[in-house]
Amino acid sequence: MCKPFASKIVIFVLFCTLIAGCRKDLETTWESEYSIPIASANLDLGDLIGDSLLVKKGDNSLDLVYNYKLDVDSIDQYLVVPDTLQEKSVTLSKIVLDNRMLSDTISLGEIYPLAKLLDGQTQTLPAFDQDGSANKQEIDVTKQFFKQAKFKEGFIDMTLSNDLPVEAEKIVFQLINKADNQIIIYDSFLNVLPNTSVKTTKSLAGKKIDGVLIGIVKRIKTKASDSPVLIDSKKGIRLDLAIRDLELEYATAIFPAQNLVEEKQEVRYNLKGSELTFLVVKTGYLIMEVFSNVKEQLILDYSIPNSSRNNNFADNVKQTVIVPPAPDGSYSKVVKKFPLDHYEIYMLGQYPKSPPFKPNTIYSEFTARMEYTGVERTLSLKDSVYVRFGLVEIKPELAIGDFGKREFKFDESKPFKAFENIKGDISLEEVKMNLWFQNSFGIEADMQVENITGVNTRSNKSVKLISTGLDNMFTLGRAMNDPFIPFIHSIVMDNTNSNLKQFLENMPNQMDTKFNMVVRPRGSKDYTDFVFDFSKLSANLNLEMPVQFGTNGLELSQLQAFDFMKLKNADRIKSGVLKLDISNGYPFEAFCDIEFLDEQNLVITTLFDAGKTQTVLPGILDANAQVVSSTATQLYIDLPASKMQSIKHAKKIRIKTKFATANGNRYKIYSTYKFGVKLKANFVYEQSF
């Protein structure tokens, strides 16, 4: 294809692409008006204040029940078990090797070779004086004893037995290291009669001995026999060597089993005023850290003999840690953490059943030992072991003892949610409140209620609770154990013995409480006070009131987050009219409004224009003041474009509902009462394409 033609093709293709690519994303909009049902709901009082707060009675009337709890004490105030660790650093004070025996014989045949020809014959033996330097016996003890050792202490017993038929006049014996010819022993035996033995002992202290030794009989001089004697060339001078009582400075050998460290100790814990005799561990650990440069495997044993699990003393706290041999020029490190969950520990020292008793004291035993491994190791007195061990992160499940006299003051302000979103006036029929203290400690306490004040921060009004039951100090007894039963002290208040009605009609949203408490005021009973991990001392307020009230203007107010634009295509709703069909089965008139707020809680607009709030009529009552039929009301809410724009900018809404009863009369509320709501809308929607 020629170039001009190709270039024209390219131009064509580019032009075609331009045509195809020339496309614009355009939106067409128009407004349509739609009328649709949106949502419906059948509400009752539980939807407004929570079903959990209401209790239905036999006649279907409702009681409002509210529980308020204040924890005034817990185990953390009484018992914190500190981490307590012991440290031990020991060198190998004593390394031992087993005692050993060696035996060797220099026969007549070796001294007087001709004797071999005369074996069994009776002959007169001449005197001999022989230089035996060439007669060397190699003694190899590397396999069964040591390869090399230097002794701090030790002895070698030499027993020379003359099995010859003639007197040994002089025998000179020498024992040397084969490697360096160092003389270990050099000794002479004189005038040893036939078939007798002589013994001598030499010290090995300070001597370095190799595993391969040379025994040399340097000189052997015998007398001639007095008469013909029976020749037995196999018998001769017998040398027995016994090495004993060895204490090594160092040795390369196969070591026997031996204890290196033995410790028995009592550790006393500082529990800051508490004195415990018994502890059940909920969670916690035994920690053992070992640093060792001993070139042999070590076994560390730790135990708490006075402990058990599930009351089984055979299952007491005991742990074993195996420390591998230290590598050359370095050390072995082992760190282990063993859980102690559910162990029972007696904290009265080594002898918990015999005086003197030592509370807060745990008795433990610790050993570090070597076992026979059959493996050759090099050990010295310079080798050492560092051990750190003890109990950490102990959280008790149960502690028994004496926790000391303590005084506490509680002064708290806490939210009181029963009337959280309500303000206005309320007139209550009858109310009952039970203020009760529960003690689940096994410790007695005296308590004084200084003050219980209900504060309404919305109206800035406070009412102090006054009752005869609160005037005096009272004692909270110990909880019982096995079976566990907490101690409860209850103060019942109603209209006859307190100002409870006024206290509650204030509709507090905050409770200020002040208590004084003295724990263990009169001492412990034989160290038998107890504390569980769940033990608490709590003040509980149980409010019961029939939902029967009247009001001239009780307002429920609820603030919540709101973002209209999160609804899909909400920005396309330009304006509209909301209709709310309400079927009111309650004996209250209701007025509802919604405030639309910005981030700073400033009101941007309200659902109803000022002065145009519409009323929901109450249900129809019978002669018994019970609602027999609901009243229908339709609320009409106009949302022009300008208001719609404001609503779209809102970030929060506050729903305010105000209730009123006719002339402030009180009415009982029944579970059958319902508030039916149906929301409908007619809105202008901007379509787009």
Add this chain to the structure above:
Amino acid sequence: MNKAFKLLIASFISISALAQNSDSSKWKHFYNLFDNPYKTQFDSIKIVDQSASVFMHTNRISNRFIYPFVLGGSLDKSVIDKNLANDKNKRFHQQLNFDVRFINLDSKRAWYITTGYHQRLSLNVSNDAMKLIFRGNTQKDIYQFNHAYYNQIRFNKLGAGLYFAPQKIAKPYNLRIGIYGIQGLNHGKISAYEQNYLQGNDDSLTVGLNYNASFANQSFGAGAELIFNQSLSANQAWGFRFENFGYVYSNQNSSTYHANGTFVFNGLVISDLSKIRTPNYFETAFDSLTNPMTNKEANQSQHIWIAPISFLYYTLKHQRMYYQFGLHHSGNKAVPSAEIRAYRFMKSKVLLGLTLGGIGQLYVNTDMRWAINRRWFLQAGLYHLEALVWSTKLGGMGANFGLQAAF
């Protein structure tokens, strides 16, 4: 020379005479129209051809209503009211075609390669459905939308074909046969039968639905085209075109919807007030309402047949005018339209045409062909001139454009 032989010679001459008309010399300028039945000779040339057309036809929808959809902007209420005053069904058809071809005309072997993009949309809705969309549901108690349909397809094609134009025969003809692979970009189809309606108000809404719908994304298949033109005499010609038809298969790439029943909506019933603050509460509740109305099944496979765009014509030349009578079908559910196109040479290198057509609604199109020089050729045209003039009453618009280079 014997008689038979002379007669043969004479008939041969007359055959030649039949093939040529008085505009033959002018037709020679337009050798880019290689399948023109009035061509008197076969030219060994190469042509690169690009053509595009876009048009829409509407029935009972005016251009004033259409303009905001084409140009963007807001649709005025008065325009909506005027267009919805007539209670009859509204129809809308739209088509876009874009083709690029390379044609190699060789006396021994004539072939071409072609690629293109095509789009068709066909919509038939009741006036009530239009009211529901464009006005809302506040003006009537019941809105009916039976027997509505929606069809739409977009696809690319790439293929080749052969061109046959036997010479020296009594009635010369040419035939173009092409096949191509089709890549379906998307396809949508909705068919609504009886008992489709919306009734109610802000208290309660009742929806009757009886429909099937399917929407497919990627699909692949094959298509073909067949174009035939024949010169019957010096002044008569006829031909037909079947273009852009075929079959594609969507393999687990389509979704289907259907419903046949009545659904009542009285508003969302909130059984537990505390739950309305959970995220997407209303969206989830709304989905549970609409799911029985759609019965969506995703990842379905679908066979899609693409109908041909067809044209059948007969042309008669009288004096200087050519009159082409044609039947046209756009490859959709619309009825075919009949048209008459009159065209003539304004100058030797300019051909101007005017088309009058339609069944039920008249349309007027115009077209122009211009042989710029020996190499370059241009076509352009406008559809629905009548709607451009009477935009408040009539609907439809479109244009076409083509450019060829011949070597």
